[in-house]
Amino acid sequence: MAKLFYRYAAMNSGKSTMLLQIAHNYEAMGKPVRLYTAAIDDRYGQGKITSRLNIQRDADTFDAAHDFLAGDYSGQACLLLDEAQFLTPEQVRQLHRLAHTRQLPVICFGLRSDFRGEPFPGAAWLLALAEDIEEIKTICSCGRKATMHIRTDATGQRLHQGPQVEIGDESRYQAVCAECFYAGEAA
Numbered sequence: 735m736a737k738l739f740y741r742y743a744a745m746n747s748g749k750s751t752m753l754l755q756i757a758h759n760y761e762a763m764g765k766p767v768r769l770y771t772a773a774i775d776d777r778y779g780q781g782k783i784t785s786r787l788n789i790q791r792d793a794d795t796f797d798a799a800h801d802f803l804a805g806d807y808s809g810q811a812c813l814l815l816d817e818a819q820f821l822t823p824e825q826v827r828q829l830h831r832l833a834h835t836r837q838l839p840v841i842c843f844g845l846r847s848d849f850r851g852e853p854f855p856g857a858a859w860l861l862a863l864a865e866d867i868e869e870i871k872t873i874c875s876c877g878r879k880a881t882m883h884i885r886t887d888a889t890g891q892r893l894h895q896g897p898q899v900e901i902g903d904e905s906r907y908q909a910v911c912a913e914c915f916y917a918g919e920a921a
């Protein structure tokens with residue numbers, strides 16, 4: 735039985751590497767997969783999924799207007815989505831429907847909360863609908879598990895406000911534990 739999967743993590747957790755490894759495993763068994771990433775994420779060029787181990791693959795892109803139910807997935811063994819926090823709630827519903835009406839496993843990778851500690855709408859819906867949810871663990875600089883993010887400006891000062899989505903310089907984001915997230919609030 736096909737399911738909707740959500741693999742969530744803080745940034746710099748190696749989730750793109752895991753996604754590409756799963757794609758490789760399917761393909762090694764002769765099963766094609768369809769890869770998607772957010773159109774908004776052009777860090778490495780539009781429509782690329784890139785791991786920090788320097789593996790890169792082309793991927794289809796989704797923006798907020800993309801309709802996953804309109805796709806033809808014949809011959810595909812599963813859908814793999816990176817940057818899934820950028821899905822709209824409606825798109826999460828479409829993917830859930832795809833998994834259960836067309837028996838197509840959908841495996842989403844993404845973040846849970848933004849630099850303000852607020853949920854991405856897509857992540858909130860994935861956590862609500864996915865049947866199989868797993869955390870990919872990464873470590874804060876203090877040694878605890880990192881579950882949140884902070885954003886800094888060009889001089890390294892922490893930012894507390896701003897738009898939820900601002901992709902570009904990844905060095906401006908840091909994955910931190912909740913203790914470090916709140917300890918830095920007063921500063």
Ligand SMILES: [Zn+2]
Pocket residue numbers: 874875876877878910911912913914915
């Ligand atoms: Zn910490």
